Amino acid sequence: MPGSSSILRFANLKFAVFKPLLAALALLFVFAQPAAAQISFKPTAEAVQEDKLLNALKEGDKITGRVSIPDGSAANLIQPAGRDWRDFQRSKLPWIGGISILGMLAVLAIFLMVRGRIRVHQGFSGKTMLRFASFERFTHWLTASCFIILALSGLNVSFGRTLILPLFGPDAFATMSAWAKLAHNYLAFPFMLGLAIMFLIWIKDNIPGKLDWEWLKQGGGLLSDDKHPPAKRFNAGQKGIFWIVIIGGVLMSVSGWFLLFPYLPGNVTALQFWTVIHAVIAMLFIAAMLAHIYIGSIGMEGAFDAMGTGEVDLNWAKEHHAIWVKEQQAKGEAPSDSTARAVPAE
Ligand code: HEM
Known part of the structure; x- marks a missing residue:
């Protein structure tokens, strides 16, 4: 074909x-x-x-590009020092937090088991005197309640992903963390206010003196119920707590301020420095406050009333703050010794 x-x-x-x-x-x-x-x-x-x-690259160096927008820091592509910072967050901070917080809990538990509760040796007198006025108690609980929420929500930022996420699951953990972050950001302000008021109302009773040295030499009388070194309104231990709260609180506030407004530190290396300060001081601060909470509640009989009702038993006050009681009696602001009667401790 x-x-x-x-x-x-x-x-x-x-x-x-x-x-x-x-x-x-x-x-x-x-x-x-x-x-x-x-x-x-x-x-x-x-x-x-x-x-x-x-x-x-040496520490602090950056790998940068070029940008035409006013914010020159946007040109930074890689900041090698960030790896040290990440290493600190992942491996060093858990040790610092674990040793200080769990270590303090262990020390307090051992102290309670070995020493037991510090009792009012003479028993309660049945007569009380004013230790903290209502404004002082309001300031204390404002600062304390903010601190407790700040501490828990802050610990969630550092360790929540490791410790809480596996227990709650991702949805509940994400919701809880979002609320915790909001609380952390906003409660920082009433905490700072409470800190400033505490400083103003209690500084006059917290100036270190000769008597504090004696108190420290005698170990604060913590080991015996019947022999407590004489103290004014605050003993050396309480003055220590006051200054830990003020210095720790200021460091937390300054570093926290830079984290709330991250453009203030100027560059990312400075911002990382402040996050490290914030985290390390937080761990030590929380550990110190655990000791304070212990001695102000289960550790010492009669102590909680001071911040609860504001009134403490006369015998408690005489055992722990003998000089202060005399001063108050001279001013007519405390019952005289003769009116105090002993009632057995519960
Ligand atoms: C549930 C937690 C807390 C309890 C049960 C508690 C209890 C007490 C008590 C009973 C006192 C009076 C002690 C005295 O008679 O002199 C006191 C004082 C004080 N508290 Fe607290 N507190 C707590 C949390 C906090 C927190 C979180 C802070 C600060 C962040 C704080 C800061 C202070 C300061 C500065 C004083 C005065 C100095 C001193 O007595 O050590 N407290 N607290």
């Missing part, structure tokens, strides 16, 4: 034209194999080089 032979001829002609093209494609395919292998290898090779580059 003439028609079919002409089609065949046309097909042969076409094949002859495309033959070199096909050969070229085949060659390309053969050479393309090693090239494809190179591409799959490259990212690893680049990562290795990037690592070397990062290691070669």
Whole structure:
């Protein structure tokens, strides 16, 4: 059939034209194999080089690009010091927090088991005197309640992902953490207010003096019920707590302020410095407050009333703050000794 032979001829002609093209494609395919292998290898090779580059950079150096917007810091692509910061958050902070907080809980538990509760040696007198006025108690509980929520929500930021996420599951943990973060941000302000008022109302009774040295030398009389060194309104231990609260509180407030307004520190390295200060002081502060909470509640009989009702038993006051009681009696603001009667401790 003439028609079919002409089609065949046309097909042969076409094949002859495309033959070199096909050969070229085949060659390309053969050479393309090693090239494809190179591409799959490259990212690893680049990562290795990037690592070397990062290691070669001295601390504080940055890998920067160029930007045309006013904020020059947006040009920073990589900040190698950030790796040290991440290492601190992941591996050093859990140790600092664990040793100080769990260590303090262990010390307090051992102290309670060995020493027991510090009792009112003479028993309750049945007569009370004012220790803290209502404004002082309001300031204390404002600061204390803010501190407790700040501490719990802060610990959630540091360790929640490891300790709480597996217990709550992701949904509940995310909801809880969002609320905790809000509380942490906003309660910082009433905490700072309470701190400033505490400083103003209690500074006059917390100036260290000779008597404090004596108190410390006698170990605060913590080991015996019947012999407590004489003290004014605050003994050396309480003065210590006052200054821990003021100095720790100021450090927490300044560092926290920089974290609330992250553009204030100026650059990311300074911001990282303040997060480290905030976290380390927080762990030590929480540990110190655990000791304070212990001695102000289960650790010492009769102590909680001072911040509860504001009134303390006269015998408690005489045992722990003998000089202060005399001063108050001279002013007519405490019952005289003769009116005090002993009732057995519960
Ligand atoms: C549930 C927690 C707390 C309890 C049961 C508690 C209990 C007490 C008690 C009973 C006192 C009076 C001691 C005395 O008679 O002199 C006191 C004083 C004081 N508290 Fe607290 N407190 C707690 C939390 C806090 C927190 C979180 C802070 C600060 C962040 C704080 C700061 C102070 C300061 C500065 C004083 C005066 C100095 C001193 O007595 O040590 N308290 N607290």
